[in-house]
Each structure stands twice: as structure tokens, then as C-alpha cells.
Amino acid sequence: MAQPQGRRGRANPGGPVPVVVAKIAQKPMPVVVDAVGTVQAIASIQIKPRLDSQIVKVHVEEGALVKEGDLLFELDSRTLRAQIGQIEAQIRKDKAQLAQARRDHQRYEDLLGKNAGTVVQRDTAQTAVKAAEAQLEADEAAKANIQASLTYTEIRAPVSGRIGSISSKAGAVVRVGDNSVNSTLATINQIDPIYVTFAIPQVILPDLRAAMAKGAVTVTAIVDDTKKQSGAMAFIENSVDPNTGTVTAKARIGNASELLWPGQFVKVEIILGVENSAIAVPSAAVQLGPQGAYVFVVKDGTAELRPVIVKRTQNGESVIGRGLQDGEQVVVDGQLRLVNGAAVAVRAPPPEPAKPASPPRG
Template sequence: MAQNLYKKRALFIVGAVALAAVAYGSKATWLGGSTTAQTPPRPRPVSVAIARAEKKLVPIDVDAIGTVTPISSVALKSRVETTIVDVHFEDGARVKEGDLLFTLDARQIDAQIAQAEGTLARDKSQLALAERDLKRYTELIGKGATTQVNVDNAKTATDTAIATIQADQAILDNLKVQKSYTLIKAPISGRISAASVKVGNFVRPADTAPLATINQMAPVYVTFAIPQRVLSDLRDAMKAKQSSVLATLPGTGKSETGTIAMVENTVDPTTGMVTVRGIMGNERELLWPGILVNTTLTVRSEDAVTVPSVAVQRSQTGNFVFMIKDGKAHVQPVTISRTFQGNSVIDSGLEGNEDVVVDGQLLLSNGTPVEPRTRKAGA
């Protein structure tokens, strides 16, 4: 029994020593950990794309949908009853002022002109006879060889012959005017429509359908509507000759620039809009009468700070941008007045020349270290 008791005591001592060793090691670890542990690594900077806030002249624009209309549009009609002899143009072709378009049958009018010329020649002969009689009677009355009645009658015959000749000349001039109607020429330059008649068709002034229509193509009007709140600024810009309008074909990016030609004298009370008409050079014939275009009316330009619109973030407290300062991103509240060609115009919050983040904002918070990178072209 004494031997068993001795073994138990030995095992107890060994266990106690082991526990003491473990406890000592744990204490050493606790006491020495603060001096031997390394400082936690600093967070890696976030790679972001940046852009510079710029202060520059920014135009004040008003966008609207406009309609292209020709300045002049002429419907060609016949002024005499006759038939078409010839058509001198191709459908849809460009024509110049004075170009011959239609030739009408003029044989009947030619015959009437010949008759009027014969009548005029006969009456001129009658006038010559009357003038000779007047001259003879005037000489005889001086010699006492005739009476005053004969002189007066000769004078009356002469005046009658003169009046007849004037009437004959008027009839002849009228017939020549009628003949000029058989040659239909372009009164303006532009594009002509398809001819509604062909050679051999009978035409008359009472016809409702025109023979063809010519639309002036350069310049043209673009008509659109703007809100009445812009009217005062537009009128001031027109006085200073600073207003301009840009008409763009949807889906193509092609555009024409022009000036304001007219502002309607009333505002539509049901919509609060006023009609504006711009005049466009259209030398390339880009704008076709009747089409719809996107119009941009530039009222004036003003100095303003702009940043790319992708830099502007939104929160419950308002708009803000991440501004880069000392290698860190800082939240900068801003006020946006409007947008222009992918840029936001800043009313307050930036003075210009600040670097703002335009890509990578999702990984940022106030004070996050950043590493600027080159922004991709076209981004």
C-alpha cells in the first residue's frame, strides 16, 4: 500500500509541474505579446479614375422637337385651257429660277395674235388717211376754200383712229401675255415634285391639283416651341444677336446651325409655350421639308464650374462628389443647376481645378486612400 501511495504522489507532482509550465507559458505570451506583435498593415489604396473640375463658358440651352418647313413653296398651275406639249424636268430634280418646266399648246393663241396684228395694221392705215384729210382741210380753211365743219370732222376721224389703234394694241398685248402662259417657268429655285400631268393631258385654270410643286430648300425654316419662362432671355439674346439654334437629325448626329428668324407674338395659354422659328442655311440640303428634328436653342453663355456627370453621386442628403485631396477621397456636397453635353454645371460646392472621382466610387468612403489612374478615352 505504501508503494501505491508513493506512485500517486509522484503522478500528482508531475501533473502540477506540467500545469505550472503551461501557466507560465501563457503568462509570458500575454505579457510579451504587446511588445512582439507587428503593427497591422495599412489598407491598400483604391484605384480610381479622376477628372478635373473646369470653370469655363457654358451655353444655356433649351431642347425641343422642331419641324422643317420651306420658306417658299409654289404650286404650279395652268392659266390657259390647252394641252401639255412637253415636260422639261425629271421628277424630284433641282430647278433654278427661270428654268422652263412645261410647254403648252399655243397654236390657238398664235392665230389670235396674227388676227390682232392684222387689225392693228388696218387701223393704222385708217389713222394715216384721217391725218392726211385733217392736214388738207386745215390748209384749205386758211385759204377760205372749205368750211370749219370739214376741219372738225377730219379732226374727229383722226382722234377716233388713234383710240382704235390703242384698243388694238391692248388686245395684242393681252394675247401675248396669254401666250407667255404656255411656257411655264420656275418662279423660284428649289426641288420640284413629281409632275401630276404628262404630255397630251388637257389642263385648265379650274384644276384643283397643281401640275407640280417647288419647295425652296436653302434656306429653310425650323419651327419649334419653348417654355414662356425662356422668352425674356431669348428676346434679350436676339437684341444682342447672341441667340442661335442647332437642328439635328435624329439617329444620325448630322446637324445644321442657324439663327432665330421670328418669335410668335402670343403665348399659347393652354400649354404655356411660345412658337419660335429659326432660319437654317441648309446648303447641303440636310434638312428636308416636313421632317422632325431635335432642336437646341442657345440663349446665352455664362461662366460656370463643370464636372463630368458620372462624377456626381446621390444620397439622402443630396448630391455629392468624391474630391481627391492629399491622396484620399473626401465627400464634397455639391448643388447641380443643369446638365450640358454629359457635364453637370455646379452651382455651389466646387470652385474649379479640383480633382474628382469619375470611376470607382463604389469602393470609396470619406477618407479612403486612393490611387489615381488614367481615365480611358471616351469614358
């Protein structure tokens, strides 16, 4: 059997090589794909004014959590309220004129029936009624338009989320369509739940789609080894990027603790399923040589160099696709002194280092 460089030769003439071994046991192992992702808000809404006015009051602090419908900014409404007063007075006048026009029309109708009036008089009166009705409708529409504008003086949160910096304070004049930096009063990011976007190799796409067809695919965003948040795959792009050979995917993850923040980079684990009878060994057992990965298998006090195919590595363990069997023992420490066929002496693993004592509390 061919051996990697430095592994040819007879057994160590100085005696058996002390090694630490681990016994192989088949066990369920999740099929995990690793990626690097970027956190994105579910929605990022820019808050802008819908009418020209002056900010009377800001009802929210920068960086605060807001709920949909919360009052954020209050604009000066005095001009609009005055316009509503004017149009209401005009509507009252319109109604009075319409009532008079209808009385006149009825009078000319009665006179015409008694041959005391003319058709022209009756038709003129009827036209006056229609004109008064049209004027009333126009003024009522104008009132509705002003009332709609009045609602714009209270700027409310369109979604729940966390508001960012506030560019304009009380007293500032804001204008619709202003292209200046201050045209956006604030931005609300909807962050619970939140998206994590990442790219996966195109070779993974068939397995991922098959897993999604069976049910929800779990995706975990990892900030560090102790801070994780899990959710489900939400979206796969409908094409492969020909420049990178990857597919963009997106997971939707609950974020009530706000562990994840828009723009943040995170590690991503995608669980495609579980391999129920996987052959897994500590990754420390796997060595790399010119001809690929290999391990040392211990049997009857002798080390055998065994080429292996590593399917994947996760959480300090390597899942072996070919080369090992259930119940065999592999060397996890002491390989540097081994050659194929070397005699070995199995020793106990070294004790784990003691955890440092907690400092005394004052």
C-alpha cells in the same frame, strides 16, 4: 447633413471603397438650350397654269433641282400666235384708216378756209380721226394682252429649289381655277437656306432676346450625333402660347448639302452665349436622391456627400451652379458603395474599349 436613402452609415468596414475621380476645373462652357424642331422650306411654291391650254412638253424631271427662271412646262401657243397675227393685221388696217381720216380732215379744213366746205363736214371728219385713233389704241392694247398671255405658255420656276412630283404630263389639258388634284402641276420647295421651327419655354425668352440683342444667336440642327448644320436665329413669335407656355422660334440654316429636308424632325441646340468660368463635372458624378442632386467629393481619402445645384447638362457634362469649387475632386465611378464619410481608395479609370478592327478588304 441629411443623406439620401441608402447613404447613411459608417464607412465600409471591409476597407476603403475603390473609386474613380475627376478633378474640377473652371472652363468656358456654352449656354445651350435644347429643343425639338421641324424643318420647313423657306418657300413652298405651287406651280399652276395661268391659261387654259394643253401641255406640249415637260422640261424638268421629278425631284430635280431647278434655278429661278428655268423652263418647267411648255403649253400649246398656236391659238395665241394666230390671234396675234389677226390683231396685227387689224392694227395695220387701223393705221391705214387713221391715215385716211386725217387726210379727209385736212381736206375739209382747207375747203372750209376757202369757204368751199361746211363746219359740219370738218367736224365729222375730225370725229372720224378720233374714232380711228381710239380703234388703233384698243387693238394695240388687245395685242399687248395676247402677248402677255403668250408668255404664260412658258411656265418657269419662280424660285430656285427642288421640284416635287409632277402631276400632269405632256398632252394633258390644264385649266385655270381647276380644283382637281391635277390643278397644281408641281411644287417647288426652296431648301437652301432652310428654316427650322421649334418651341422654347417662356422662361428662356428674356435670355434669348438679350443674346439676340448682342448679335447673331447660333442655332444647330442635329440629325444624329455626327450630322449637324448650324445657322442663326431668324424669328421669335410675338406672343406666348398660353396652352403650352412656349414661344415659337425659327432659325435660318444653310443647307447646300441638303442634310435637312422639309418635314423632318431634328434636335435643336440654341447657344445663348458662353459662361467663361463654369464649374463643370462629368454627368456621371451627379446622383439624384430624395432631396435633389448630389455628388461625392473626395478629400484626404474620405468621401463627402455634397448637395449641388445643376444649372444645365450638355454633352455628358453638368454645369454646377452651387455646391462645388474649382480644384475639388468628385467621384465619377463607384458611388453605389459610398456613404458620407466613407474611406475611399482612388483608382485609375478603366481603359476605353478597343475599337473593332476593320474587316479585311477583298
